[in-house]
Amino acid sequence: MDLDYILGALPDLMKGLKMTLMVSALAISLSLVLGALGAALRTSGHALPRRLVIGYVEFIRGTPLLVQIFFIFFGLPSLGIRFSVFWSGVIALTVWATAFQIENVRAGLASVAPGIRDASVALGLKRWQHAILVVLPIAARAALPPAMNTVVSTFKNSAYLQTIGLVELTFVAVDRIAYDFRAVEMFATICVIYLFCVFVLAGLAKLVEHRLNRPFAER
Amino acid sequence: MLLLEFRNFLLAGFANTLLLALVLTAGATLCAVMFAAALSTRSRVVTGCVYSLIECLRDIPLMVTVLLAYFVLPKAGISLNPFWSSALSISLWGGANGAHIIRAGLASVPKGQHEAADAFGLRGWRKLMLVILPQAMPVIIPPYVSLVTSLVQASSLGAVVGVEEVFRAGQVIIEQTTLTRGGSPAYLVYGFLLVIYFVLCWLISLVGRRCEQHFTRHLTRTDAASPVPRGMTQVVPA
Numbered sequence: 001m002d003l004d005y006i007l008g009a010l011p012d013l014m015k016g017l018k019m020t021l022m023v024s025a026l027a028i029s030l031s032l033v034l035g036a037l038g039a040a041l042r043t044s045g046h047a048l049p050r051r052l053v054i055g056y057v058e059f060i061r062g063t064p065l066l067v068q069i070f071f072i073f074f075g076l077p078s079l080g081i082r083f084s085v086f087w088s089g090v091i092a093l094t095v096w097a098t099a100f101q102i103e104n105v106r107a108g109l110a111s112v113a114p115g116i117r118d119a120s121v122a123l124g125l126k127r128w129q130h131a132i133l134v135v136l137p138i139a140a141r142a143a144l145p146p147a148m149n150t151v152v153s154t155f156k157n158s159a160y161l162q163t164i165g166l167v168e169l170t171f172v173a174v175d176r177i178a179y180d181f182r183a184v185e186m187f188a189t190i191c192v193i194y195l196f197c198v199f200v201l202a203g204l205a206k207l208v209e210h211r212l213n214r215p216f217a218e219r
Numbered sequence: 220m221l222l223l224e225f226r227n228f229l230l231a232g233f234a235n236t237l238l239l240a241l242v243l244t245a246g247a248t249l250c251a252v253m254f255a256a257a258l259s260t261r262s263r264v265v266t267g268c269v270y271s272l273i274e275c276l277r278d279i280p281l282m283v284t285v286l287l288a289y290f291v292l293p294k295a296g297i298s299l300n301p302f303w304s305s306a307l308s309i310s311l312w313g314g315a316n317g318a319h320i321i322r323a324g325l326a327s328v329p330k331g332q333h334e335a336a337d338a339f340g341l342r343g344w345r346k347l348m349l350v351i352l353p354q355a356m357p358v359i360i361p362p363y364v365s366l367v368t369s370l371v372q373a374s375s376l377g378a379v380v381g382v383e384e385v386f387r388a389g390q391v392i393i394e395q396t397t398l399t400r401g402g403s404p405a406y407l408v409y410g411f412l413l414v415i416y417f418v419l420c421w422l423i424s425l426v427g428r429r430c431e432q433h434f435t436r437h438l439t440r441t442d443a444a445s446p447v448p449r450g451m452t453q454v455v456p457a
Binding site: 059068070076158170183190191199 | 275278281282283287291294368372373375376378386390393403404406407408412416417420421
């Protein structure tokens with residue numbers, strides 16, 4: 001282990017980390033929004049959108065993310081649809097994560113007992129009031145733990161994007177290894193960085209969960 | 220048709236993918252059982268170490284683990300070819316996830332069952348195999364099947380370090396045809412690969428559902444003719 005070497009590599013690695021965080025943050029926020037929309041379609045009464053969403057979720061969950069990334073980055077351009085490396089990465093990661101978030105939100109919605117609808121009707125709440133004021137808070141509490149798991153996975157899976165040449169954390173490390181052969185130093189460093197980020201994300205998840213459950217906490 | 224032209228090449232790759240997936244499933248199961256066993260020992264030191272190892276394996280991106288095994292192991296004097304290096308790293312990752320599944324399954328068996336087994340004089344292995352595990356299986360199998368499909372999908376990571384499996388075969392076909400014929404068939408090849416993986420994972424989940432039915436068959440008895448469970452009829456005199 002050569003600490004000086006690691007310190008010398010840190011500025012490059014931090015640039016990589018910045019890219020990792022940017023791609024993951026975009027993919028995470030997009031997938032959460034699209035996941036909620038997808039879950040709404042999935043639970044809606046219309047058969048066609050429901051089937052389409054089910055098919056999408058099953059297909060994405062049944063195929064490797066790596067192949068999805070290559071399909072989007074190398075496959076789509078031969079059909080005339082071209083994105084930059086960055087946006088290919090964001091799109092691939094979002095497409096993947098959305099499938100999982102749809103399932104998470106759907107499970108959350110399923111945890112809302114059917115009698116609650118009657119209670120809302122009895123209180124004279126309108127449909128949107130029922131959705132926003134009643135269903136959302138209940139479903140969010142149930143959906144939060146698995147959704148946060150997917151958020152963490154999305155962050156970790158951004159490492160897959162090094163295969164298409166996105167200059168993120170893993171790419172920087174592998175690139176330096178190709179020149180300096182300091183594999184041990186580089187991998188130790190990025191492992192520590194990834195672990196740190198995952199711990200922070202998991203801690204944030206716990207915090208939000210704790211806060212949401214505060215009304216029900218025992219005093 | 221490009222895919223038919225290279226069908227032997229693709230088939231060889233697919234055979235390698237299947238082989239790697241089998242090795243991964245076996246390796247991950249082995250690791251999972253060992254981790255779970257280590258976690259249930261009384262020694263604080265052992266459980267602490269294994270627990271941290273499992274957490275690290277789960278929290279570090281799999282891509283990094285695969286590359287790490289490929290680049291760092293040779294430095295420690297362990298030279299593995301791409302196949303076995305990715306088999307090792309992905310198995311360990313699968314084992315870390317599997318250990319949690321097994322532990323959750325075992326924990327789901329009510330305490331009374333342990334006491335009942337003790338009362339029957341069943342100890343150690345016999346207690347585990349005859350009483351606890353059969354009841355834990357319905358809880359273990361569904362997440363375990365999805366772990367196996369994850370392992371199949373993760374086998375595509377081998378292509379990054381040069382395992383000649385089906386995804387790598389696809390990449391090679393694209394490189395060759397793009398060079399020799401102009402125009403990239405990437406959407407066709409990768410689209411085809413997506414379908415192949417999807418069908419494979421779908422088949423695995425079908426088999427998984429069958430296994431699940433096997434262990435829950437006592438709960439879903441539809442035979443209305445015999446309302447009394449089998450075995451009981453001999454005990455209760457007519």
